[in-house]
Amino acid sequence: MEEQELVVRMEKISKVYPNGIAANRDVDFSVKKGEIHALIGENGAGKSTLMKILFGLEQPTDGNIYLNGEKVTLASPLVAISKGIGMVHQHFMLVPSLTVAENIVLGMAPKKSGIFIDNKEAVRLTREYSEKYNLHVDPDARVADIAVGMKQKVEILKALVRGARVLILDEPTAVLTTQETGELFQELKNLKEKGFTIIFISHKLKEIKELTDRITIMRSGLSVGVYETDSISEQEISRLMVGRDVVLKVSKTESVPAETVLTVNDLHYINEWDKKTLNGVSFAVRSGEIVGIAGVEGNGQRELVDILFGLKLPASGDARVSGQSLIGLPQARIRHLGVSYVPEDRMTFGVAQTASIQENVISDRYSRKEFNNGPLFNMKSLHKESDKLIVDYAVLCKSRSQEVGMLSGGNIQKVVVAREFSSDPILIIADQPTRGIDVGATELIRKRLVELARAGCAVLLVSADLNEVMELSDSLIVMYNGRIAGYFDDGKWDDVMMGEYMLGLKSQSDEEIRRACHA
Amino acid sequence: MRDRRMILFGLVRGAAAIAVALAVGAIFIFLSSKEPFTALRYLLIGPFLSFHGGEIAFNTQNFYQVLAAMIPTIFTGLAVCVMFSANQFNLAAEGCVLVGAFTGSLVGIYVNMVTGLHAVVCVLIAAAVCGLIMLIPSLLKVKLGASEMVTSLMLNFVLLYVVLHFLNYHFADRSKGATMTFPFLESSKIPSLVPGNSKLTWGFVIALIVAVVVWFFMYRTRWGYAIRMIGINESFSLYSGMNVGGTIVLSSVFGGVLAGMGGSIEVLGRFNTFQWRELPGYGWTGITIAILAKNNPAAVPLAAFFLAYLNKGCQLMATHSDVPSEMIDIIQATIFLFFAAEQFMSGFRQKLVVKTTREELKKMESVNVLEEESGHASTTV
Amino acid sequence: MLQQLYESIFRADFLFAIIRITAPILFAALAAVIAEKAGVVNIGLEGMMMISALFGFLIAYWTQSWAIGVLGAMLIGILLGLMMGFFSFKLKTNIILSGIAVNMLGAGGTIFLLHMFTGLRGNTGALVSPNILIPTIDIPLINKIPILGEMLSGHAILTYLAFILVVVIRVFLYKTPLGLKMRAVGENPSAASSVGVSVLKMKYIAIAMSGALAGFGGAFMSMYYSQGWNQGMVAGRGFIALAAQAMGRGEPVGAMFSSLLFGLAQAMKTKVSGLRGIASYNYLIEMIPYVVTIIGLVVYAISIKRRARRHQLKPVKE
Known part of the structure; x- marks a missing residue:
């Protein structure tokens, strides 16, 4: 070379x-x-x-x-x-209210009479590049009004005009x-x-x-x-x-699934760019089992989880916990049904950084009777609860009044998990529960997930970490392109096979996939 | 150790902000005054000590006046604390003080009741009215996402003109030269706490009690907890299952109630008739107080005292020297700016954090080694 | 009664008054527009106007030149803007709070500064002389036209400037590279910085320009409108301007129309106070623009919300 x-x-x-x-x-x-x-x-x-x-x-x-x-x-x-060098970012770096031509010349706008933008020149330049490279865009359209594919062309043109x-x-x-x-x-x-x-x-x-x-x-x-x-x-x-490189082994016994806790029925979701990101997803999770969802990120997992926890509304379809539909319910009601959620973005949803550990672990239960004496908090029982959780989940901290933001990533996640796992849930949705945290915390969290499942909890584990889903799951769903590409319940899976389903090389027949519904 | 250091850092930082502000004040005094030392003396120690030909004595009347001046600002400071804690830049406390004062006055003039109960009813009605008023900006925010800052700012003017309209054309005592209401009934007045003309009324005691109550509300009840968590991280609160919209409305309404109480207690304690013709400014002072108190209700009386003291010092300075009392606004603005500046002395803070982290790491090294070993033990290749 | 109102309103001097009253609000509203376009909330306009009004007047007095006074007011406005920028962009004071601090300086600090520089208390009445006031100009030809001439001619130079600036700022924002960069920064900072536009620099420029415009507004108040500086002079115009900006959807021309609405309401109030029968509604008339602003914000918020909701519940497309 x-x-x-x-x-x-x-x-x-x-x-x-x-x-x-x-x-x-x-x-x-x-x-x-x-x-x-x-x-x-x-x-x-x-x-x-x-x-x-x-x-x-x-x-x-x-x-x-x-x-x-x-x-x-x-x-x-x-x-x-x-x-x-030019880069087209995944999230477009465009200013919606500006026209295509304005976006393209932003920061290097051609001038006329020394001070004004030469809009004609900007449009001409856009046209020239757009014709030369066969990237057809309307220079005068506002970016807010054009389709995603068009926006991408604008991004590419932006790079080309700058000499990439x-x-x-x-x-x-x-x-x-x-x-x-x-x-x-x-x-x-x-x-x-x-x-x-x-x-x-x-x-x-x-x-x-x-x-x-x-x-x-x-x-x-x-x-x-x-x-x-x-x-x-x-x-x-x-x-x-x-x-796979290093795998953390978690010892786990055979699962004995009991009654169905979560049923997801034909969920569809269309995102803000009119793209169908969930396309008829149906499955069920039974008590006592961990159902893993594997898949390369961006194949519908995010939308699925957000819908299950009330953060998004589906275009159609239903999701029920113990027979009660979750769609359109506020989070308080969803939690009341016994659903717990370990969020992927723990800094945004998982914790209030400048609040204390105690204030963070009680955020889902602070209004319960046992923690209140009439209008006042029962501080004694709150202290007892938070101290117990800190010990149970080995949160490394000085005291319950320490700011959560001062803890390490692993310990912050332990705080989140301590709260979510300890509310006697019947269903836990764990979204990337161990991403980016240390080995010790990872091991603890995985162990607890298995324990909870064996104690009768239904667990839906969503993870981009293939090792994690393969190790922990009792049955496994692979998502690809907004659909379920495969369902496995025999425990016989390996990374090669998973890779083929995750990347869309293979997919199961509808019958095979329907088994995920246990109906 | 880190926490203790950070508290210490906070104190040092606050002191530094005050020192900078006073230094700025002193510079202006030296620039403008022919008798800078007299001016400074009155500014700094005048509120408590009086000088009579070399004799220095504690000045009780001045002291009472300082405390009396705290009454409305404690209330507005608390109101702003509650609203800012929920991350609501609601500035309508200003208008609520005025409306509270006006409503309280009307009840004090036109409703006959027994002494004792009358004042209480005046204040409660004023509080209720202001609580209702706060539904406007907060519901617009929660239901429609309209900026509470702009709507509350506009609301202040609306409230001002509504009050002026009713004061001028419906409730004015035409026998007087200036526009004012008829006098309050004696039964509605807030009684004095101390003898003399200091206007230090029982309102002061009520203000302190309310500060304690608000502290308990914010730190010892589920509603205050929800308000604070929403202020820190709204997404977290929503996900935890809190009623975010309802809590934001609650915090604003509570803020309105407090401001309304402050306004009514102030007029019924200090004056004989209602004659405010413009926004009183206590709402804005309340913002300064909330900033100084870092939204902690327990620190509000302290911050209110500090500002009242400064204010009195400036007044005395103006009386006894050639420096105008409005100096206070310069000092206040300077303190305000530095107190609210997150990055003020951040270099120093960073050094502290790094130092503390290093020490902690050293301490934790042994623990870490243990942890890692246990981690590796369960790791198979 | 209405006849009386009708007669007093549809007269050239009333229309003249509207324009005169609108000008300072318009300056401040444009100041709010330009800051907001770069994503900066300038709640300190009120204080900026007070302070620049004072210094504009004093500088004019010292130099005996109204023009230098106006320039001085503008410079003071710029300095205040940069100060707000320093505290908010560098030291991370919340921009709303640094605006409030500037308002404090404007409220009492000005009285102190006036005393410090001149020994006067509360107002500058003693210093006023015709040559330091902003002159008015008659526009040839137009001043010959009946009604229109009376209405449009004979205003202060700064009044014309305010309305000219509406066009200038619109052109600046939409037709110049700097304006383009500024809008980009206000709307999507990461898009702007990804092509090498400095977000910080744009924000500093925007708040400095905002200060300059507030400075003009201040100069107009002290050197023409009130004929001298006094402490209650700005009287909430800085806040009104924020409302005018919001009601005008953040656009220069929109802000001009909402400023005119405020001007109309204030002129009406003055007129109405002199009339029997409806005189007693003067305060409520003065209140109208604020109510209209709140309603305007609500309507705007609803339209945004509708759009979002329509989006969320889209039918399934196969």
């Missing part, structure tokens, strides 16, 4: 975040001029961090970056842009419909022909096979290999991607 052929060469890149998480470890990554290069890996594999470094949003702790053979320091996105020769696209198809995806691919191939280099981040194997020339696969902050797309099968990619 000749040196000048490589537009981007990242050498031994390491990134350690201030909280101690090593997102990249000695990653080598290089892209040839004029290719479409796929960067693939599970959530948390480190691909976003690597691309943020390339776009100047993050600084590497170690390692060198070469652009066209020349060593560079990318101190900010501005520097990266000036060196010909290397385009990074972060999961560009996640928000697109099938037709829009097809269109995007045509446009990207077109750009490739014109000599542009494209880095394409995705989870979707079919798309990668269809579109890209080479693939870099990442796992746990490492690059596990670079392949010519044609020389590797989808099965192999999926094996490399989800291959």
